[in-house]
Amino acid sequence: MQCLLCRIPTEKYLYKNGYWIYRCPRCHLGETNLKKDYSQFVKEFYSQGYYEGDPTRSAYASYEADKPLIVRNMHKFLSVIRAKKSTGKLLDVGCAFGYFVELALSKGYDAYGFDASHFAAGEAGALVGKSRIKEGTVQSVSYPKNSFDIITLFDVFEHLQDPLADMKKLAGFLKKDGVILIATGDTRSIAAKVFQRRWTFYIPPQHIFFFHRKNVRELLKAAGLRPRSWFRVGKWLSLGYVLHLARTTGESPFARFLYQVIKDTPFARFPLYVPMKDNMVIEVSKM
Numbered sequence: 001m002q003c004l005l006c007r008i009p010t011e012k013y014l015y016k017n018g019y020w021i022y023r024c025p026r027c028h029l030g031e032t033n034l035k036k037d038y039s040q041f042v043k044e045f046y047s048q049g050y051y052e053g054d055p056t057r058s059a060y061a062s063y064e065a066d067k068p069l070i071v072r073n074m075h076k077f078l079s080v081i082r083a084k085k086s087t088g089k090l091l092d093v094g095c096a097f098g099y100f101v102e103l104a105l106s107k108g109y110d111a112y113g114f115d116a117s118h119f120a121a122g123e124a125g126a127l128v129g130k131s132r133i134k135e136g137t138v139q140s141v142s143y144p145k146n147s148f149d150i151i152t153l154f155d156v157f158e159h160l161q162d163p164l165a166d167m168k169k170l171a172g173f174l175k176k177d178g179v180i181l182i183a184t185g186d187t188r189s190i191a192a193k194v195f196q197r198r199w200t201f202y203i204p205p206q207h208i209f210f211f212h213r214k215n216v217r218e219l220l221k222a223a224g225l226r227p228r229s230w231f232r233v234g235k236w237l238s239l240g241y242v243l244h245l246a247r248t249t250g251e252s253p254f255a256r257f258l259y260q261v262i263k264d265t266p267f268a269r270f271p272l273y274v275p276m277k278d279n280m281v282i283e284v285s286k287m
């Protein structure tokens with residue numbers, strides 16, 4: 001494999017879930033060797049089970065049941081957006097069930113979204129209206145040039161097929177004075193260093209790219225974009241979701257046992273604030 005940024009051969013770094021993550025020896029950008037066609041992969045992988053606790057997906061315990069906490073986390077991002085753009089047309093990339101589109105609409109934004117998952121896009125369309133939601137990847141969807149004031153990618157950047165090409169395309173949808181907000185994992189965070197292969201972002205195959213601040217800055221610059229500000233966030237998560245992550249990507253037998261005990265009880269929805277701050281949030285504009 002070849003580094004997306006440096007164009008030099010990458011090296012095997014970590015083997016997990018039947019996939020190798022390769023890493024560039026120069027910039028340390030990580031990439032999963034997907035071994036299959038991306039468009040077909042997303043159709044098969046992001047199925048209903050991805051959102052409903054399928055242990056082979058290492059994703060959500062119950063995305064729908066966790067909506068109150070998901071929206072609570074989204075309010076943090078919306079407050080940043082409102083400080084930059086109090087109104088405008090917004091596009092949520094990888095919108096899942098459309099919760100952020102719904103939240104943005106409630107605050108007066110003209111909000112839209114798209115998702116690669118047929119199941120998720122259907123749920124989002126039922127929530128906010130089919131005219132506001134498209135099914136597809138960054139490369140397959142189409143919107144008018146320079147039409148959005150705000151574009152958001154929350155826990156989506158690491159799922160992209162080619163983040164350089166994808167960000168170039170998204171930049172084309174953005175107005176000259178528009179804002180992009182990206183939230184993704186930081187491979188140089190304390191959590192990544194402590195948990196190593198059990199870090200929650202090391203979950204191939206759905207997470208394809210793995211970034212830190214320096215290489216994501218280089219990638220955005222190559223896409224004609226400029227980071228304006230950076231910050232880190234903790235998250236509100238349900239106990240069920242935490243245990244689901246621990247039993248899958250965390251590879252914990254104890255968490256696997258405990259998840260089975262509590263998954264159908266009210267304890268599964270118990271809210272926990274997880275202050276690891278291994279998520280970096282980047283406010284981006286056009287150059």
